[in-house]
Amino acid sequence: MADFLLEIGCEEIPARMIDAASRELRERVAGLLGRERLNAGEITSFDTPRRLAVIAHRIPASQSDVSEQITGPSLNHSYKDGQPTQAAISFAKKAGVDVSQLEKTTTPKGEYLSARITKKGRAAAEILAENLPRELASIYWPKNMYWRKPNERFVRPVRWIVAMLDGEAIPLEFGGIKARNLSRGHRILADRQVMIPRAGSAYVDVLRSAKVLGRAEREQQIRKALDVATSTISGACWREDKTLLDTVVNLTEFPSVVLGGFDPQFLQLPEEVLVTVMRDHQKYFAVEDASGKLLPHFLAVLNTDGDSQGLIRHGNERVLRARFNDARFFWETDQKKSLLERLDLLRHVTFQKDLGTYYEKTQRVQRLCSWLSEIIRQSGMAIRPGVIHKAAALAKTDLTTELVKEFTELQGIVGGLYARVQQLDSSLPEATRFAIADAIYDHYKPESTEGDVPRSMEGAVLSIGDKADTIAGMFALGLAPSGSKDPFALRRQANGIVKVIDKYKLPLKLNEMMRDARAGYQGSAAERKFVDAAAFEESTQAFFRERLEFYLKDVLGYGYDVVNAVLAAGADDVVDAIARAEAVKQVMHMPEFAAIGAACKRMRNILRQAEEKGIKPAEAFEGLADSPPEEKNLAAYIETYGPRIEEHRRKKEYSDALLLLSSARERVDAFFDKVMVMVEDAKVRANRLALLRTLLKEFSTIADFSEIATEVK
């Protein structure tokens, strides 16, 4: 047994890529060891910005020998007159055994000569040196490079490699670098080669003495240092931010923290701006008081062991001051031109190269939003007058502001903040102005599946209208997302639409909405490049069906059979689909529905076969004098219960409708037991087919139970 160590020393690996690459390297080493019968006792990984390492504890020094049976010529050809033939002799020679040691094997094809041979296990060092370069070259990087040979790619240039079995380096070579037992310490704090005495946990200890810590240790050290630094301000705490923490953990080999301050006057700037500058641009943690209010301090994570002379704090404060000054300068400059005045500037901002400018988009979104508002208003839901139209007009104007040009991630938010402080229109009451501001502020929401939806109905409508317009334009150009290609994040935007519709329970039909969104492009230059309306409808329908399916399954947690059954009965109305899914979930465990599912499948098959043979159902079912009682019973059921079920359905009382439907089970079963549908008599046959068609329609307008049939026992 031996311990194996592999360390790839590299120029600084991008922070965002380290975790995944480290995991992948560990899996690749584990996979290789497994395939080569060199299974380790335990495999650990170690990574910093300048190295990816794997330690495989207790692997065999070499593969064990294996005994193997190999098959030779058929027995018929192996002996002649009791003497081995030339074929048998050659086989024995090839197998390295004496002819007398050959055995016979019976296979399905007949009897063959065979030999048992022993395959000598190879040394671990040899196997690893031979195979690891291929594994290393296969690691996935979102963006890689070459520096030596064009076909030799890695994330950044590899500068050293340690590959050892216990105390011995193994002859591994990758990227033109031969493995040795020499690693390197921290770039500044221990800028030297570091001898690794042996593979195993000694490696981690040696690196620690060279001021290089593993991931978990760095995270712990940063958290502790953040706490300590913050404790010097009474009542303060640092603002938890997992993404930021992961980033700084992967930007450091030996982290420490410095607390800095800024002029409290900057607190007059919106918190959104200050936090964005600190977090996104400077990678600083924000400091807040007990009530969550921002304090004029920040925490910078350093890749060194402190700041004894205070120079680092001073430098960081200087940079932040310049950034905040810039932000203030941008804020003040931006006020010189109101959002209203900026509307015209949108004529110069491209939305998408074929879809024209943001000015044109604004006009389309305005129209679309007023149409959506009308539908919502007609359903009796409240929308404040005069808000959406104005908000839609101004929503994109912040793209022309200096602040958004500098901090693009604040689009929408900046517009909302400006709308709040600007006199948009002297006739507007303040409450309306604030409602407009909030709608603009929120209109990019939700930013992700977990993200918040807009706070107001007006924001919700604007959010939907803006996204629907983008999706419609892109799909009309034939630019639907495919695979991992979704540069306009259309999937995220469609997910957003579905979520907002659900949260606000909006009576919007997706298909109609998309048709109207497309109509917004009528007469534009883009229209010449559009696919035809039918292709558009087909692709957007399939796209939204997928998004709704995702939402029902992954966000709301409905089972896939429920989702399939519900969407088969319609995927156009989000709120309705969710209500149906909930109802189906309530009843699907009942045995009646298993039976009904089976019956639906049967009805569907019969109707399909009839159609294939060109046999048409009658216009409507009519009671015939000689109908068997089962047929009459079933028809009577539909007549009695049909209107009641329909009434429930109309009121969207889907559980009640389904419960009523379940009472049909016995009659359906009896019908299929006793009555033959595809009889010779054309009139009877057509009549029965009509009955089935009516019944199937009753059953499948809420959910297609044949999708569930096999799942429920």
Place this chain on the structure above:
Amino acid sequence: MNPSSSNPLTFQELILRLQTFWAERGCVLQQPYDVEVGAGTMAPETFLRVLGPKAYKVAYVQPSRRPADGRYGENPNRLYKHMQLQVILKPPPENVQELYLESLSAIGIDLHAHDIKFEEDNWEAPTLSAWGVGWQVMLDGLEITQFTYFQQCGGLDLFPISAELTYGLERIAAFLQDVDSIYDIVWARDPETGAVVKYGDVRLADEQQFSVYNFEAADVEKTWKHFELYEAECKALLDTYNESYKPNQEQELKEVELRLDRESIPKRPAKSRFPLLAAYDLCLKCSHLFNILDARGAISVTERVGVIARVRALAVGIANAWVDQQESEDDVGGGTMESEPVRGRLPKRKAEKLAPVGS
């Protein structure tokens, strides 16, 4: 409190130190290129030198003009024209990062008293069809250098690749001198009298006047005209090069020459003398004029993508021709240094003469 020492470098000392440092490591010290560029990368010492197989090391200061970044001299952190110190190491030595860090020590930064990070930042220049991967080097939270391993330039894969170090000189000087405004940077200090000349004294007028020109005064129609003239001239040169030196053309020409009396026809110019460098200057002019038009708000959205593509087409065309010219330098140049061009093969002169820009 000064971050480096009690006696920080002046702006010009900073430049001198960095130049000395890189000269001592084998770099050719070039002078700033004398055509307007947006970045040191665009100077031919980078754009053309990174192409092809020849090793090269060079360092130079490049004043870089970005018309849209002008702020009339009112913003303490932003400039229409800033200075880069550009270093190209082709191929990059294995210890390129260590060399870079040494250069920081050389300008008085004690690395043990500061926080240095290499944070991912990949560079891309669509107008040059060039890109690379690398980092922004952060010093106490300040981006002081762009460090790039070039992968492609002019649409061509590079071999060997080059490392490009671009020092932001104003930022570094402001850091060393601990001033909050670029205009307060001490540019020079008279050793006898101690009198200082500040960045603002030297450059504020440029910032004010060029901001006015780029945002307000530049005549849009004439600037477009200039753009088109430079573009046409550049294209004509490129077309001539491609017509004259395409492999099959060369064969035909040789045959023609064989058939004709050698004495009666002037020989075509040596390929190595073909003025691709002039074509590149014309391309740079186009790029700068585009930037002025952009700052002036004169490029409509529909035009913008197209204009960038036009500049890129020139840059890519020149890069390809340049590589071709470099490859065949030996076999064309040798012995037959003819200055007289083949009739009809000279780039056709347009009837209208170029307006003398800048005079």
